[in-house]
Amino acid sequence: MTAGKIAIVGAGPSGCFLAQSLLKSAPGLEVDLIDRLPVPYGLVRYGVAADHQGTKGVARQFARVFERQGARFFGNVTLGRDITLEALRGAYDAVVLAAGLSQDRPLGIPGADLPGVHGAGTLTRALYDHPDAGGLPGLGPRPLIVGNGNVAIDLLRLLAKQPGELDGSDLGPVATGWLAQSGIEEITIAGRSPAAQAKFDTVMIKELAKLSGVSIRVLGAGSSDDPAEQKKIDAVQALDGIATGPRRVTFRFGLTPVAVVGHSHVEAVRFATDAGEEVVPCTSVLTAIGFGPSGDLPREALLADATDAGAGALAPGLYATGWFRRGPRGTIPDNRADAQALAARILDQLAPDPAKAGRAALAGLAQAVDYTGWTRIDAHEIKAAPEGRCRAKITTREEMLRLARHQETPQ
Numbered sequence: 001m002t003a004g005k006i007a008i009v010g011a012g013p014s015g016c017f018l019a020q021s022l023l024k025s026a027p028g029l030e031v032d033l034i035d036r037l038p039v040p041y042g043l044v045r046y047g048v049a050a051d052h053q054g055t056k057g058v059a060r061q062f063a064r065v066f067e068r069q070g071a072r073f074f075g076n077v078t079l080g081r082d083i084t085l086e087a088l089r090g091a092y093d094a095v096v097l098a099a100g101l102s103q104d105r106p107l108g109i110p111g112a113d114l115p116g117v118h119g120a121g122t123l124t125r126a127l128y129d130h131p132d133a134g135g136l137p138g139l140g141p142r143p144l145i146v147g148n149g150n151v152a153i154d155l156l157r158l159l160a161k162q163p164g165e166l167d168g169s170d171l172g173p174v175a176t177g178w179l180a181q182s183g184i185e186e187i188t189i190a191g192r193s194p195a196a197q198a199k200f201d202t203v204m205i206k207e208l209a210k211l212s213g214v215s216i217r218v219l220g221a222g223s224s225d226d227p228a229e230q231k232k233i234d235a236v237q238a239l240d241g242i243a244t245g246p247r248r249v250t251f252r253f254g255l256t257p258v259a260v261v262g263h264s265h266v267e268a269v270r271f272a273t274d275a276g277e278e279v280v281p282c283t284s285v286l287t288a289i290g291f292g293p294s295g296d297l298p299r300e301a302l303l304a305d306a307t308d309a310g311a312g313a314l315a316p317g318l319y320a321t322g323w324f325r326r327g328p329r330g331t332i333p334d335n336r337a338d339a340q341a342l343a344a345r346i347l348d349q350l351a352p353d354p355a356k357a358g359r360a361a362l363a364g365l366a367q368a369v370d371y372t373g374w375t376r377i378d379a380h381e382i383k384a385a386p387e388g389r390c391r392a393k394i395t396t397r398e399e400m401l402r403l404a405r406h407q408e409t410p411q
Contacts, residue, residue: 003028004350005358007088009079010098011035012042014322014335016062018096021343023069031071032092032359036296037131038076038369038400039377040066042100044332045393046130049154050171051161053390058332066371074362075369076401080296082365089317091361093352096312096319096342097297101328105290107146111260112287116140120151120288127158127175129393131400136178140283141185144269146257147288148191149199150331153208155286156189160249162213167388172395186248188280190255190271195221195236196229198253201331205235213245220253252280260285291328299324312342319346373404 006022008015011033019031039045041059048055065071079085079099089095104119106112118137125133143159145152163180171179191198208216218240224230236251255271261279262268268281293299303325306314312325321342322335330338362368377394380403384392394400 003030004093004352005030005091005356006032006094006096006346006350007092008033008096008098009035009088010042010100010322010324011040011073011075012098012100012322013044013058013062013332014100014324014339015096015098016041016065017336017339018098018321018343019071020062020065020069021340022346023065023071025343025347027069030358032074032362033071034074034077034079034088034362036076036078038397038404039374040073040075040371046125046128048332049158050128050169050175051158051166052154053168053170055332056170072359073369073371073374074359074365075374075404076397077362077365077368078296082367083362085297087361091357092317093350093356094317094319094346096321096346097299097302097314097324098321099294099297099324101291101293101323103292103294104287105292105328107257107260107285107287107289109257109259111262111266114260114262114266115264116262116266116284117260118284118286120145120147120155120286121291123155123286124151127171127178129172129175129395131395131397136175137284139182139184139286141183142282143184143187143284143286144280144282145187145189145286145288146269148189148193148195148253149288149290150201150204152189152191152286152288153200153204155288156187156249157204157208157211159184159187160208160211160214160247162245165212168390170385170389170391170393172393173386184247186250188250188252188282190252190257190269190280192256193253195233195251195253196224196226198232198236200232202232202235205232205239208239208249209242211242211244214242214247214249215245216240216242216249216251218251221251222253255280291323293324297324311345312338313345313349367401369401369404376406377403 104121126136216239221237258272259270268279270279302314303309312319381391
């Protein structure tokens with residue numbers, strides 16, 4: 001019987017979990033993961049906080065998908081530029097879109113385009129040395145974070161940490177220096193919802209209690225008759241009064257941003273509250289209110305025309321998983337469950353066609369980086385790690401490609 005050929009666009013957690021599930025159920029499959037970056041693992045490498053190396057450890061599990069289960073990696077391949085979706089569908093029995101969502105959701109209020117307003121995704125990509133990221137901006141002494149999910153808490157924690165608290169992370173020298181010299185005096189984190197409905201995980205809140213050098217206030221946490229909600233309130237309320245240093249952190253809840261105030265730069269944010277309106281002064285605004293598609297693929301149109309969008313079936317032989325399917329909700333473990341369900345559906349519907357070219361259709365892409373190329377990059381980064389860091393990330397595509405191809409760096 002002809003082995004099925006499956007292409008997965010996106011080598012982040014959702015793509016890797018799917019490849020793992022497919023190959024566990026059907027080891028004879030030809031499964032190829034395609035990514036626009038020369039390196040795999042997506043969100044694990046560039047989205048998970050630098051000081052959460054335990055979470056990043058899932059990359060070891062993903063490595064086995066390539067090293068033991070037989071999946072192939074085609075990095076530095078951009079859908080639409082190097083190969084079209086139509087060509088990919090013509091070459092494979094099934095194509096799965098697992099590219100995630102990377103664009104910051106805009107605030108959509110007056111003044112949101114003022115200098116000093118920064119999206120959390122844009123900022124974290126710069127912090128974590130994404131090759132397409134811009135420089136790190138000045139935040140001033142009083143940044144204000146809008147949002148109360150895990151991304152907002154990650155940002156807060158990194159901005160509040162002392163340099164020594166980042167030992168063991170993979171934060172690069174530029175970001176390390178930027179944080180050390182930030183001059184931040186006070187961080188306000190303002191959420192639209194009450195504390196009871198905040199999107200952060202309780203474990204993330206409890207981690208903040210370990211910070212040194214901060215003084216924390218929690219305003220308006222409220223209470224709830226629901227035990228699960230009260231547990232979340234209790235966790236954040238337990239932070240109130242922590243005083244281990246001078247950097248102030250203030251939690252606010254039930255504040256809906258209505259305008260960013262300023263002339264040539266951010267000066268404050270005006271919020272609607274239950275009592276009316278309140279203006280909170282700040283020197284920068286960091287938005288952590290969700291993510292949307294980058295525009296590389298017509299996600300909305302694909303989902304609108306899908307045969308069963310909820311189950312990840314877009315069209316015959318075309319599927320979606322992870323955030324691309326369900327939107328920017330859920331954690332890395334949620335992607336595993338999503339992948340297992342979709343793998344079962346794909347295998348049930350798969351009709352292998354021996355005429356399909358499969359990975360032979362990608363053989364002519366000279367710029368593609370294979371898994372061996374990635375291991376060269378990985379080994380170099382680990383070997384180059386300075387004291388107090390677990391790796392030194394390569395920050396440019398050019399250097400990644402030189403290492404992947406085993407070329408000498410020009411002197």
